[in-house]
């Protein structure tokens with residue numbers, strides 16, 4: 001994750017890009033990287049539930065439904081809570097507003113206080129700019145994309161920006177997203193639309209653009225009930 005650069009994770013709605021980004025954020029924090037995960041979509045509680053499910057191997061619905069946790073589950077939560085949400089250099093941020101300015105000032109504050117190596121923004125099309133109401137949607141999205149690139153340079157951190165794809169698999173609204181990014185990874189889950197797919201359970205991470213290396217496709221296994229992806233060899 002090169003500082004001053006943006007990686008875009010693009011997927012259609014519901015494929016699991018937030019899950020992948022959270023897995024990446026936690027994995028980076030475990031290596032000591034200082035991470036801020038900002039979501040315009042999920043509440044802080046939802047994010048913590050997803051992280052706990054993945055790290056504790058607790059079915060996500062046990063955490064999200066009142067009374068769903070078993071005694072073992074409670075014990076895992078009690079043990080993992082401090083490890084994940086106090087010791088790891090991972091900040092979860094749910095902005096009050098949805099503006100790029102909100103995210104940028106929180107990221108700056110984080111960088112000043114603790115340092116910042118990785119900023120995750122979930123997701124780009126929900127971010128507003130001051131000009132959002134007076135420009136076309138495409139121009140507004142391009143401004144957010146450019147703003148995140150500038151932020152990565154100013155704060156010398158890496159940015160992972162999630163992006164919603166439309167049904168044709170195109171990055172919704174703006175080609176600028178692809179231009180500003182150094183790496184573009186498209187997330188494909190064949191069984192998202194076709195439960196009978198021969199590739200059910202698989203997720204393709206298609207590296208469509210890579211300024212630092214070759215383009216390729218990595219296949220991982222989805223364990224979305226645990227809110228995580230794992231290597232195919234671990235299934």
Ligand SMILES: Nc1ncnc2c1ncn2[C@@H]1O[C@H](COP(=O)(O)OP(=O)(O)OP(=O)(O)O)[C@@H](O)[C@H]1O
Nearest residue numbers: 011012013014015016017018019020060061224225
């Ligand atoms: N308990 C569960 N068991 C199985 N699959 C689940 C469970 N919870 C969520 N999922 C799957 O995970 C997907 C949501 O994952 P995630 O929120 O990471 O996707 P996303 O691409 O970020 O979604 P969105 O487009 O809503 O932002 C759901 O569409 C569902 O298929």
